[in-house]
Amino acid sequence: MKVTILAIGDELLSGRTLDTNSHFLSGKLAETGGEVLETRVLRDEAEQIEKALRDALSSSDMVITTGGLGPTTDDLTRFSVAKVAGRELKEDSASIQRLEERARAKGRELYENGRLQALFPEGSKIIENPTGTANSFITEIEQVSVFSLPGVPRELKYLTEHELLPFIAGRFPGTKIRQSCYLHCFGYSESWVGSVVEGLEIGDSFNVAYRPDFPEIMLTITGREGVSPGDLEKVRDSIEGALAGVAYSSNKKDSLEEHVSCLLRDTGQIVAIAESCTGGLLSSRLVAIAGASEIFSQGLVTYSNSSKVSLLGVSEESLNTYGAVSSEVAREMAKGLLEHSKADFSLVTTGIAGPGGGSEDKPVGTVYIGIGHRDGVTVIRREFPYSRSQFRQITASSALDLLRRKLSGLELEFEIR
Amino acid sequence: MKVTILAIGDELLSGRTLDTNSHFLSGKLAETGGEVLETRVLRDEAEQIEKALRDALSSSDMVITTGGLGPTTDDLTRFSVAKVAGRELKEDSASIQRLEERARAKGRELYENGRLQALFPEGSKIIENPTGTANSFITEIEQVSVFSLPGVPRELKYLTEHELLPFIAGRFPGTKIRQSCYLHCFGYSESWVGSVVEGLEIGDSFNVAYRPDFPEIMLTITGREGVSPGDLEKVRDSIEGALAGVAYSSNKKDSLEEHVSCLLRDTGQIVAIAESCTGGLLSSRLVAIAGASEIFSQGLVTYSNSSKVSLLGVSEESLNTYGAVSSEVAREMAKGLLEHSKADFSLVTTGIAGPGGGSEDKPVGTVYIGIGHRDGVTVIRREFPYSRSQFRQITASSALDLLRRKLSGLELEFEIR
Numbered sequence: 001m002k003v004t005i006l007a008i009g010d011e012l013l014s015g016r017t018l019d020t021n022s023h024f025l026s027g028k029l030a031e032t033g034g035e036v037l038e039t040r041v042l043r044d045e046a047e048q049i050e051k052a053l054r055d056a057l058s059s060s061d062m063v064i065t066t067g068g069l070g071p072t073t074d075d076l077t078r079f080s081v082a083k084v085a086g087r088e089l090k091e092d093s094a095s096i097q098r099l100e101e102r103a104r105a106k107g108r109e110l111y112e113n114g115r116l117q118a119l120f121p122e123g124s125k126i127i128e129n130p131t132g133t134a135n136s137f138i139t140e141i142e143q144v145s146v147f148s149l150p151g152v153p154r155e156l157k158y159l160t161e162h163e164l165l166p167f168i169a170g171r172f173p174g175t176k177i178r179q180s181c182y183l184h185c186f187g188y189s190e191s192w193v194g195s196v197v198e199g200l201e202i203g204d205s206f207n208v209a210y211r212p213d214f215p216e217i218m219l220t221i222t223g224r225e226g227v228s229p230g231d232l233e234k235v236r237d238s239i240e241g242a243l244a245g246v247a248y249s250s251n252k253k254d255s256l257e258e259h260v261s262c263l264l265r266d267t268g269q270i271v272a273i274a275e276s277c278t279g280g281l282l283s284s285r286l287v288a289i290a291g292a293s294e295i296f297s298q299g300l301v302t303y304s305n306s307s308k309v310s311l312l313g314v315s316e317e318s319l320n321t322y323g324a325v326s327s328e329v330a331r332e333m334a335k336g337l338l339e340h341s342k343a344d345f346s347l348v349t350t351g352i353a354g355p356g357g358g359s360e361d362k363p364v365g366t367v368y369i370g371i372g373h374r375d376g377v378t379v380i381r382r383e384f385p386y387s388r389s390q391f392r393q394i395t396a397s398s399a400l401d402l403l404r405r406k407l408s409g410l411e412l413e414f415e416i417r
Numbered sequence: 418m419k420v421t422i423l424a425i426g427d428e429l430l431s432g433r434t435l436d437t438n439s440h441f442l443s444g445k446l447a448e449t450g451g452e453v454l455e456t457r458v459l460r461d462e463a464e465q466i467e468k469a470l471r472d473a474l475s476s477s478d479m480v481i482t483t484g485g486l487g488p489t490t491d492d493l494t495r496f497s498v499a500k501v502a503g504r505e506l507k508e509d510s511a512s513i514q515r516l517e518e519r520a521r522a523k524g525r526e527l528y529e530n531g532r533l534q535a536l537f538p539e540g541s542k543i544i545e546n547p548t549g550t551a552n553s554f555i556t557e558i559e560q561v562s563v564f565s566l567p568g569v570p571r572e573l574k575y576l577t578e579h580e581l582l583p584f585i586a587g588r589f590p591g592t593k594i595r596q597s598c599y600l601h602c603f604g605y606s607e608s609w610v611g612s613v614v615e616g617l618e619i620g621d622s623f624n625v626a627y628r629p630d631f632p633e634i635m636l637t638i639t640g641r642e643g644v645s646p647g648d649l650e651k652v653r654d655s656i657e658g659a660l661a662g663v664a665y666s667s668n669k670k671d672s673l674e675e676h677v678s679c680l681l682r683d684t685g686q687i688v689a690i691a692e693s694c695t696g697g698l699l700s701s702r703l704v705a706i707a708g709a710s711e712i713f714s715q716g717l718v719t720y721s722n723s724s725k726v727s728l729l730g731v732s733e734e735s736l737n738t739y740g741a742v743s744s745e746v747a748r749e750m751a752k753g754l755l756e757h758s759k760a761d762f763s764l765v766t767t768g769i770a771g772p773g774g775g776s777e778d779k780p781v782g783t784v785y786i787g788i789g790h791r792d793g794v795t796v797i798r799r800e801f802p803y804s805r806s807q808f809r810q811i812t813a814s815s816a817l818d819l820l821r822r823k824l825s826g827l828e829l830e831f832e833i834r
Contacts, residue, residue, distance in 0.1 A: 012456075036431070048454070273718070279701045284695070287696025299697050303704060392701075
């Protein structure tokens with residue numbers, strides 16, 4: 001199955017928006033054994049889109065378009081597909097009804113240009129998009145399937161998993177689906193993880209791909225044709241064993257916060273959080289998981305010194321003697337929070353996100369992360385010399401990981417490699 | 418100056434490597450006033466590369482290729498450029514000497530295939546690459562400049578800044594700068610914004626593109642050739658006027674939180690935050706902006722009822738009578754926080770993120786957002802029937818927008834369209 005991908009949108013050519021959809025689709029198609037001949041990024045210009053479509057029809061078994069399905073005048077995909085197919089556009093009544101319902105649910109009416117999103121080339125298969133406004137559609141032209149997806153990455157991902165891949169399996173039955181399994185890792189570098197995996201000599205029947213998803217790393221272990229799911233799991237287990245404490249989950253969709261939430265829920269325990277440099281990000285990652293009220297009682301964003309004193313009972317003396325970013329203050333934050341909140345665990349961060357505020361002893365990127373429990377308080381120090389935004393992310397992940405280690409009975413102090 | 422970018426390499430089509438070079442180049446070219454017609458990602462296949470080159474020559478003033486300049490058999494760019502140009506490949510003695518020196522420095526000898534990197538289409542301008550092995554080159558074909566860059570992002574970036582951009586400035590002195598300006602909007606649907614803009618009849622010399630960046634929308638207004646910056650600004654101003662209160666900034670890089678931070682900083686005022694359903698996201702968006710300590714004192718994530726009572730002084734009675742998600746509780750949260758924190762503004766959220774917890778009166782997606790100030794408390798109610806994650810994002814944005822409206826003297830209660 002040969003595929004051409006056409007990504008449509010001026011914003012993708014102005015340096016404003018990076019087209020990640022084509023990359024995502026290429027990876028998914030590679031997994032099904034498809035061959036991506038080419039990806040093209042095109043302007044919102046009818047003539048150019050039509051020419052690219054005609055080119056693609058002459059070389060491909062399938063064409064995937066992304067973007068250009070919105071309700072405004074620069075959204076041209078449906079018009080260009082119809083023109084190249086030599087078909088009229090026809091209003092789909094089910095789509096109109098859906099658009100009206102969506103508008104009504106938001107207390108709006110459906111405007112005239114909103115109705116454009118219910119137009120499809122005659123004879124197309126219309127695919128409902130539960131994640132957004134624009135329905136997707138498939139138009140068969142000269143025995144080539146043209147599959148038009150919306151450009152919003154979240155919608156595109158959903159429709160790829162739920163509609164595009166099943167469609168391909170049915171339309172191109174020769175397509176091979178290879179077996180894959182996954183491991184999520186946190187706390188060590190990609191090259192260290194790579195060297196551990198290479199030391200295992202798992203053989204030529206397996207391929208391990210490393211996908212850094214800052215600050216975590218996801219390993220995808222793929223068995224070549226003929227490898228049984230059981231053999232694949234054995235290899236995954238041996239890698240997981242070698243990465244003990246570092247690989248935290250083999251469930252593809254498990255994030256660090258989901259994993260920690262499960263561990264808390266399973267043991268009926270509750271955490272409270274006080275953040276300085278992470279500014280709410282740590283709490284917000286836990287609250288993002290449904291059912292958070294069972295495992296999370298309260299969070300404090302004690303960004304100013306005075307709020308550390310008034311909300312957590314940190315002593316003015318410690319703040320003056322050691323500074324807000326210090327092991328001592330992190331310890332008092334964790335202790336004070338545990339007492340005030342009556343939670344089972346307290347988790348706190350205080351660090352220097354930058355760009356200013358660093359010193360020789362404590363450069364920008366220095367952070368203290370503390371965990372409190374009835375058996376005592378542990379504080380670890382880390383240096384994360386990253387951008388402000390990355391610093392906050394990796395600090396939040398490190399705090400979640402500290403709680404994970406505590407809940408899993410692992411060492412809390414360890415050397416990073 | 419019209420440009421086509423051709424990115425060459427199988428790894429860019431397998432989902433393994435994301436092509437970031439084209440995005441980087443597009444941004445740089447947009448800054449110089451160039452118009453990127455198209456970017457294409459191609460396989461390491463001579464025929465395909467040559468066809469794409471010929472296509473590009475017919476529509477562009479300049480073609481930029483990236484990748485395919487290495488020493489292995491799948492590196493075909495120099496061969497394809499020579500073939501399309503109808504020229505022979507010729508060994509460049511300076512390049513050979515450089516390759517030999519580099520090999521010697523690493524204690525290696527120059528292998529036969531290494532010598533391929535010294536071959537260039539006859540008549541090309543050879544450009545030394547101090548950051549890597551592969552020299553770059555420019556070949557003029559039918560009055561189109563074909564500029565071939567290496568695919569390694571670090572090398573490509575260096576050569577773009579030091580060679581490509583200076584070359585463009587010399588080669589296309591008449592380059593017309595297409596003017597663009599921007600408007601950030603929040604609170605209304607893309608189709609509503611589109612219908613307002615269309616109603617203005619701004620004429621054919623201007624193009625308006627809509628980029629939804631949930632939950633916001635960015636408009637890019639571009640003037641066609643010959644439009645003066647003044648005319649463009651007039652059009653932008655008329656659109657901004659028609660979208661009064663909805664368009665919050667015309668600064669390209671301004672986010673809602675940056676805009677609000679500026680408004681606070683300019684007036685020397687401070688906000689404190691108490692969040693329930695947004696769980697820290699609202700605080701974290703403000704803290705993400707450098708210098709947050711000047712405008713933000715503290716945040717409370719009062720996820721449980723008991724924390725609303727202990728930290729904010731919400732009455733048990735109100736919680737029992739009206740429920741945690743109610744106008745009354747939002748009002749008490751905003752009032753309590755303003756008193757406890759001594760900030761100039763308090764900003765609070767309480768809502769039902771789902772998936773559970775909804776009722777007929779207050780379905781999943783219902784949220785109350787409150788703002789407190791010495792002149793009183795205002796609470797607005799919204800319904801956001803989105804996913805849990807989108808609900809939290811749009812709620813945080815709505816709270817920031819409420820603060821923006823307050824700071825800008827706009828109506829706080831308005832109907833959403």
